[in-house]
Amino acid sequence: MFDKFRLKDVLVDYKKNFVTTEWGNEKYKWEAVKCFQDNWDVNADDFADMLSRSLAKTLNLLASTNNFPRGMIEGFAKTAPEEVRAMFINLYDESKDVYDRIKAFKDQSSIMLEKYGNGAAQHYQYENAITIYLWLRYPDKYYIYKYGEIKTVADELGSDYRFKKGAYADNIRSFIKFYDEICDELKLDTELVNLLKSQLTDTCYPDPDLKTLTIDVGFYISRYYSQKGKETSAQEGEWFPSEYEPGLSVDDWVRLLSDKNVFTEGSLEIMRRMKDYGGQATCTQLSVKYGETKNFYNSGSVALARRVVEKAGCPVMERDNENSRWWTVLYVGKVAGKDEEGSYVWKLRDELSDALDKVDLSQIQLYAVSEEGEDEHHYWWLNANPKIWSFSGIAVGDVQSYTLYNENGNKRRIFQNFLDAKVGDMVIGYESNPVKQIVAIAKISAEQDGKKLDFEKVEGLTSPIDYQTLKAYPELEKMEYFVNPQGSLFKLTKGEYDFIMDIIRDENPISTEKAIDAYTKDDFLDEVYMSEGRYNSLVAVLRNKKNIILQGAPGVGKTFAAKRLAYSMMGEKDESRIEFVQFHQNYSYEDFMMGYKPVENGFELKYGIFYRFCQKAANQPDKDYFFIIDEINRGNMSKIFGELLMLIEKDYRGVKATLAYNGLPFSVPANLYIIGMMNTADRSLAMIDYALRRRFSFFNMEPAFDSDGFIQYQNSLNNETFNELIEKVKELNKEIASDKSLGKGFCIGHSYFCGHDTCSDEWLRSVVDFDILPMLSEYWFDDTAKLQRWENILHGVFQ
Known part of the structure; x- marks a missing residue:
C-alpha cells in the first residue's frame, strides 16, 4: 500500500512537464522495447548478432560511465553463444519463480566471467540489468529494478513496502507488487493515458498496460520530484556579489542622478519603475508591468552603468562576461526561482535606492507610451x-x-x-x-x-x-x-x-486558417454504402432531433459512417469541429463534464471533454459541431450525463441550467449535434437507459451487400472467391436474421470486406477465421452442430 494522494500530487507535476520535457528525454525507453520486440528471436542462427540488434536502442539503460552490462553480455554471446542463449531461455521461463531466474542468470554470469572474462573484474549482470532484460521481453509484466530509485519512490509515496540492502529476493518481489499498485492507479488517470497516446509514434512500443509509463513515473519521482523544494542556496541564496562595491555614497548618486549625460530619460524611466515595483524585479516583470521590451531594461542598465563608471571613475567587478560585469554597479542580484529559469532578480543598491528617494521623479514616464499613430487602447x-x-x-x-x-x-x-x-x-x-x-x-x-x-x-x-x-x-x-x-x-x-x-x-489555442477539403453528399454516398434516400432520412432525423444513435451489428460501418455524416453536414472535412470519445463502465460525469481533481495544494475543478467542446461550439454559433460517442450504451448514462439529460434535448438547447459542481449556468448550444454508436450484437449490455432513449433518435444500419456502392466495389475486385464468400455470408445473414434468439441486429456487416484494392485468399481466410467464426461461436455457443456446419461452408469457399 502507499499514499495515493501523494501519487496524484506527483502526477500533477509529471503531466505538466510530460510533453515539454519528459517525453523528449525518455522516449527512448518505449523505442528500446519496440526495437527488442522487433528483433528478438531466441532461436536465431547468429545469436550474438540478434542479441546486439535487440539491445541496440537501450542506450544508457545498459551502458554508462562505470557500468557496462550490455557490452559484457554481448561479448559473452560472441564467445559462447549457446551458453548465453541457454541463460536467456531460462530467464524467460515464466513457469519458474522470478527471483530464482534472476539469481540463476547472475550466477551463470559469474561462471562466464571466470571462463571468458579475459581478466575483467566485473560482469555487471546484476538485478538492474537482468530486470531490464525481463522488461524488454515481457513489457506487459515487468519493470526495471534499481535499489536507490525504488527506495526513494517508496519513501516519497509513503509506501508500506520496505527495501533493505542485500535483501535481493524480498526487494524484487515487493518491488513488483509495489509498482503493480502504482500502475493500477496510472490506468485511472485518463488525462495521463491520453497524453502518452498522443506522443507515441510507430517507433515506440504502444505500452497498453502502462508498465513502461510506470517505470518512467518512478524515475521522475526519484530524479526530480524528490528534489522539489530542495534547491541549493546558490539558486535561492543571498544577494551577490558580496565581494564587490562600486564605492559610491548616497550623495555621489544624487549628483549623478542630476547629470543628464549620465542618467538619460530612458535611464530615469528604468529607475522609477524599479522603485515603483518595490526596488527589485526581473527584466520580464518590468516589461510586463510597464511596457517596453526586456532588452530595454537589460541593455539600458548596462549602458547606464558604463556611463556611471566613466563619470565617477569607480571600480568595475572582474567577470568573464562583458555585460555581466556592469550591472553590479547598479544592483545586487540573485538567480530567479525555477519559474523564471535563466533570469535574474535585480535589487537596487541601497545607496542608489536612498538617492532616488531624494530626487523628484514625478515627471518621468512610469508606463511606456504608445508609438505615434498607434491606437491607444486600455x-x-x-x-x-x-x-x-x-x-x-x-x-x-x-x-x-x-x-x-x-x-x-x-x-x-x-x-x-x-x-x-x-x-x-x-x-x-x-x-x-x-x-x-x-x-x-x-x-x-x-x-x-x-x-x-x-x-x-x-x-x-x-x-x-x-x-x-x-x-x-x-x-x-x-x-x-x-x-x-x-x-x-x-x-x-x-x-x-x-x-x-x-x-x-x-490552453485555448486558436485554430489556424488552413485549406480544408470540401465534402458533399455525393462524397458520402461514394464512401458509405447507403442509398440516397436513406442518407436524406438520416440527415433529416439528426437535424430535427439534434441527437442520434447509429445502431447495428458488428461491421456495418457505424463509426466510419458517423464521421462522414458529420463531414457531409458541415460541407467540409474540418476535424477541429468534431470530437470523438468512447464510453466504458468507468467513464464518469467528472470525465465528461467537470469534477474536482487533486492538485498540489488540495483539489481543483477541472473541466471535461464535453464541457470544453460545448464552449468551443458556442464560440462559433454559425457553424455546426459534432460530438461522436462510440459504444454509447457501455457507459452508465445517468452517471455520465447528469443534468445534461435535459439540456441535450432539442427544445432545451440554449436553455441554461445551474451546474451542481460550480453553481454556474450552462447550456448545450443549438449548433452541436451528438452522434452515438451502439452495437446491437453485444449480449453483455443492458438495454439503454430509457431517459436517454427518449432524447435520441435511433437509426438502424444494416449490412449493405446489395447496395449499389458495394456491388460496384465487388465488381472492381473481380475475384471469384470473394464473390462466392459474399454469397455465403448473405445466406448466413438470412439464417441469423431468422434465428429467434438472434435477429437482424446480429447479422455480419459488409465492412469486414471493404478497404482493399486487391483481393487475396489469405485476407479473406483471415476475415473468416478471426472475425466471422469467433462471432458465430458466441452466437451459437449452445448449438455446436450449426456452428460446425457454417465453419465447413465458409472454409469450403477456399477449397
Missing part, C-alpha cells in the same frame, strides 16, 4: 460575481451592462476605471469566488453614460484559467487586482494583458 480585468451574474451565462456576441453605482447608490470601487474605459478596450472576464477562474474574453462595446458601462462577450474559454495558476507567475504579482482585489473593474497594462493572453492561448 485593458481591463472585470470581476463577475456568480451569485449576481456570470460570464458563463451570456452567449458570445451578447452585451452585458455593468452599473457604475451599486444597489445602495454608492460609486463602484476604483470609479475612475469605469470613466477611463473606452469602446474597443479588451476585457479579461473573471468569475470570483467560488469559481475563481478566467472564463471569457470581452470588449467594451459602449462607454459609460453616467449610469452603466456595456461590454460584449467575444469568446468563452474551453479551458478556463485558475486564479492559482495566474498567482504563481511573478510577472503578474503587481497586477492591480492582485495588489488590492477589492472592486470590480481593474486596470491591466498592455504587458499584463499580453502575458495573460499567452497563458490563455496555451
